[in-house]
Amino acid sequence: MQKKYNWLYLLFLMGLTIVYAQDKTISGTVTDQNGVPLPGVNILVQNTTTGTQSDFDGNYNIQASEGQVLIFSYLGQRTVERTVEASNTVDVRMQEDTSQLEEVIVVGYGSQSKRKVTDNIATISSDQINEIPTPSLQSALTGKAAGVRITQINGKVEGGIKVRVRGVATISSSQEPLYVVDGVPVTNDDESINNSPINPLVSINPNDIESIQILKDASSAAIYGARGTNGVVLITTKKGKQGKTQVSLNSSYGWSTATNKVDFLNAAQYRELFLESGLNNGFTEQEILDQFNFYMNGQTNVDTDWQDLALINGSIEDFGVSISGGDEKTRFFVSTGYNKNKGIIRGNILERYSIRGNMDHDISEKFIIGLNTAISKSKINRISNDNAFATPLQAIAQVPLSPAYLEDGITPNNESTEYYNFLTEQFNGNFETNLWRIIANTYLTYQIIPELNFRTEVGYDFSDQVAERFSGSLTESASVGGFGTANAVETEKYILTNYFTYNKVFNEKFDFEATAGMSFEESRRRLQFVQAQGFPSDDLQTLNSASEIVAGGSSRTAFNFLSYFGRANLSINNRYLFKGSIRYDGSSRFGADNRFGIFPAASVGWIISEEDFLADSETLSLLKLRGSWGITGNAGIGDFASLSLFQGSPYAQRAALAPTQLGNPDVKWERTTQIDGGLDFGFLSNRISGEIDYYLKTTEDLLLNEPIPGTSGFVNITRNVGELENKGFEFVLNTKNILTENLQWNTSVNLSTLDNEVKSLPGGDIIEGHNIVRAGQTLSSFYLVEFAGADPANGDALFVLNTQNADGTLNKGTTNDFNAAQRIIAGSPYPDFIAGLTNTLNFKGLDFSFTFQGEWGASIYNDGGRFQSGNARFFDNQTVDQLNRWQQPGDITNVPQARLFSTNGQQASTRYLDGSDFIRLRNLTLGYTLPHEVTQKFQIDRLRIYFSGFNLLTITDYKGFDPESTADFNASLSNIQVGEDFYSAPPARTFTLGLNVDF
């Protein structure tokens, strides 16, 4: 958060003359208006660089001479100046400054007083995300903002994250918000080579972040026009402050385990179930026992717990140093960080190295320049996507009778396993991805006249990702003598932004502010890859050693945006607020006729508590009504969606061409209209404050990969059809329950309803896998045959017919013929209610905070269920609930008779659909700051030790691994196929111990 205070402070410093005199030590105590000592007050000798801060008890010492002026400043307090006289003691009682208390928040292309904001913007400050032991920035935000749903796809450390701001407002375009780091809209494309997404923002060090603003409503996001529909996340990094140079060290170390494991059959249970299953389907006992002996491979008493081999204990280490400070002209913040996260899935490790330098310099009163630069490198030891035998969690399919290793105890057993043994991947292969990222931004501001400022920025975002994978002679690539891949992708983007800001108060009543400008942005992506096979040795893993190059290629693509934007704010009498904005965006991604789009927005606010009839109210400190309307767009489609394309597709080493895309020149921007009505309130000097909002978000001209008859030679086409609606209530309540000198207790609750409905779909239903898009229903609803358990008479799987009766009702009779049963809408992959609860307690040196987060109303379909819980249809190990199978006439159970190699209820049905409501203790931190008197002796300003935990507790009835984990290989392929689990690993539960030192 940028505080106005900095600027006031600077103004004080300018134009004052320097007085020299003899130094002496001045000491004293700084207190607030109630006489409570104030620690951390900045004390500066005017016109010098001499400065200090008050200690924990409000005491300070400073060198100054008579006649010099001491400046005492502290956030939220009026700045005090005292001239040094004969006395060596200067005690100061500061007064609260209500005007300064006004929080300033970052908005698109500028900042604004929170009090006067008429939009819905969620603000998350650095202390809310610090020390949460997760490598991804987005995960740390979970549960902290109303209406924002953040889901880690699964337990992989580099794994993709889904952030959904106010529901899902698009079907075929990107659903991710736009991320803007210090003014640069950053690249957020997954460049993974194996369909298991890599979160591109893992390269950002969360410890460098000062604040995060999430622009949720259209009025705030419309200034980002064509990319505002999914919300905008503004990330502001830390800046230096004038005063004493401060060094902060942070170090933590921790351990992690899977949030949950699922019970699978042990060897004895496996033998029992599969012998029965074999006998039920015409196999002889000897045939089954032979198979068991094959698995055991000559070893005895084998009872392998494959799940324990896949989900291991992880660890996490984090180390960071930052140094910040500045003088009257120049302020700086530099930091470096190292983070290592050894995942809970075997073989999955993420290491990040980062450095940052932020600098601001006042050239003169009129010119300020600055530079924000961050460089990072992330090294990831990767594993396969969820849909591969090589991925660790698919080991749960292995038979407990198969030894994990051969007799030597080292070499993974592939001689007698049902499937390829994932342990071979690490034993005889390597898969590493390195990710380099530079995000930089320079700016210059020029004060043309005091009311009119000009700002120009040049931003640059560079991302380079090199993936190298080697599979040796014992892996699945054995037949070709080892297989290697090297893949490099470079994406670079530059952005030029220029805008004017005008700010003037007319007649003391009309506070007018306007912004107008333009930006141009160009992004280019280059890719090169090569694959080769036949390696002379498993120790030679680069492609130079391969005997045959089998594939290779390179490609280039680009897109750009040209945008003009303007915004005006007017506040009358500090109580009537008006805002209007417009953006005009053009992009190369759209057809020539539809290249430009206009995205207007407007909002109004009324601060009722400023009205005379309420101004004197003791209880009511803030009451503000807000209303906004705006249009945003979505450009998250392929770079050339409007064109029909033909590509090279060689055959037998001869050049060839084939059509790859059916274009639609009419493709245009997807338009989302959002209205928002809200009420902000504060009672008892804001001891109780909050926000209530209702929004209605309607997306028209949906960009849809509409399925077309395959007889056309194509599968789908991008069209603007249909309408989608998201609406919901958001409720935020912040209370300061206890506010005394020694004990502070704050609570923050957010509750949101999410209601998604497809309003119209001219082309009719779209069905992908087990999800359907149908008018009148939630997007991507599950569309499945209804399972009806086992027939008590014969153990056949039964399904509900759900055929239409003559009167329009559904026939609820059952059948054992799967093809006779009709599919129904059986659930939603999206929750309709999400909530977060954060408590913060400070007691003397102790600090304690925790966040609970919950989601209700979603379901997950386990696509691996047919193998994992399929009444012993395949030799795959089964979940223990399958022991409850039908065995004899009269048995009432949901598990049909076990029939080896014969389908009996394993088809896609509601049998494998399960509600995924949960409440989770997302994070918890307990810290202790040593008394200042103790640490002072070691020249340390602050020393804090802390315990922090992540995903410590999950309360759910969901039967699978984790109510948030879904299959990663669909994530990058389809927006419609969501909410499916397929051997998807649970996230980590992490415990860390850490240390903060400031000196």
Added chain:
Amino acid sequence: MKNLKYILTILVLFFMMYSCEDNLELQPEQSLSPEVATSNAANLQNLLIGLYDEAAHGSAETPTFEENIYGGVLNLAIELLGDSGELSWNGTFEQPAQLIEKQLVPDNTFVRDYWLNAYEVNNQANIILDNLDVVEDEATRNRIEGEAKFLRALMYFDLARIFGAPYLAGQQNTQPAVPIVLAPVVDASQVEFPGRNTGEEVYAQAISDLTDAYSLLPDSNDIFADKYTAQAILARVYLQQGNYAAARDAVNDVIQNSGHSLTVDFASAFNNAGDSTEDIMAWQITAQDGQNDMNTFWAGNAFGGRSGNPDVSVNPLHFDIYDDPNDQRSQFFYETSGGTSTTKWQGEFANIPFIRLAEMYLIRAESNFREGTTAGSTPEDDINALRARSGAVAISGISLQNILDERRRELSFEGFTLHDIKRLQGSVGPLNYDDNKLVMPVPQREMDANPSLTQNPGY
């Protein structure tokens, strides 16, 4: 004035902006527009080769084994759906498991992709046929037209056989097969919602295209289709229709005029990097290009097969068909941990023989026998030519059953089983040849996308 330099900087930056608008016009660097792709003879030739790629290696968008019907997955289906216990499915894919169990559901993605891939080939062939006028050289134009028609016919013949009820000889075959689409689609406005044509119509379309192809194509054409390739497929079509005289004449032409000859021994006909003397046509696979999915599903792990090691193993029951222990074909197997593998698909990067001369001998023998003729050769000589090549003793006093048995010995695991059962009106386990379960369902995604389609009975 000191500030001047900053103001100048600002002006320069602003000036840069004004040149930006032109930059919004970007062209893809990996792709061509339809206008360019069909603008000249060279590109049309590229599209033609792309047609083989589409059929054998799958869609350029998503090159997975599910989408290349002639790369192996269609043969797999014909063997599994026609199997009565000679094979076991050990693999993890549920879609082939449904095939061997005869428990297909309309959202089986293998079945979906047979349909989609075939129509991708069809559309690309239609695009070529619609733009032939850019080829000025007549011989080249004829060849391109012939090849495109050949491949289009191949698609319709296979689509009719798997999505339509069996073709019944000597009757009007009014059972719905698949839509015939002959107009190219290169932009959104050309997408249509066709209904299903009858089996009779689809077979007629295939025969018409093949007949054209035969007259247009040259005598030989490298690894691509020549006139005898078209003739060989015509023979297959006639055989499926029970039109034995026409089948006989077609194969006789191929055997006598195509210049192909049987390989010296049985093993030489398989696992070749290039075409063997016996290959009238083979789908080309190299380590760089394409994927041999016959190998994927039928070979052991050590040879590149999937985890079932092999996914499809051969049961002892199969070996009852061999009548001579010295027959090389009865020994063309190897053992792996998942069971017995056929050696036919052992080579991971080998070509996939598609039409072997041996099949022509078998068709001639059967047709001559049924027609009571000896065109080209006697049935006995044709059969014994194959037996001699494989080291099996000659048989004399040949019967129809001998010929059909020989056909199985020779052509096992090559994608003939189900089609032969249907034309010979046999049975698959307890299912009669015309059972609904032996016809694939119209893919669910296709039913969902095209209201003009009707589903097959039983689904």
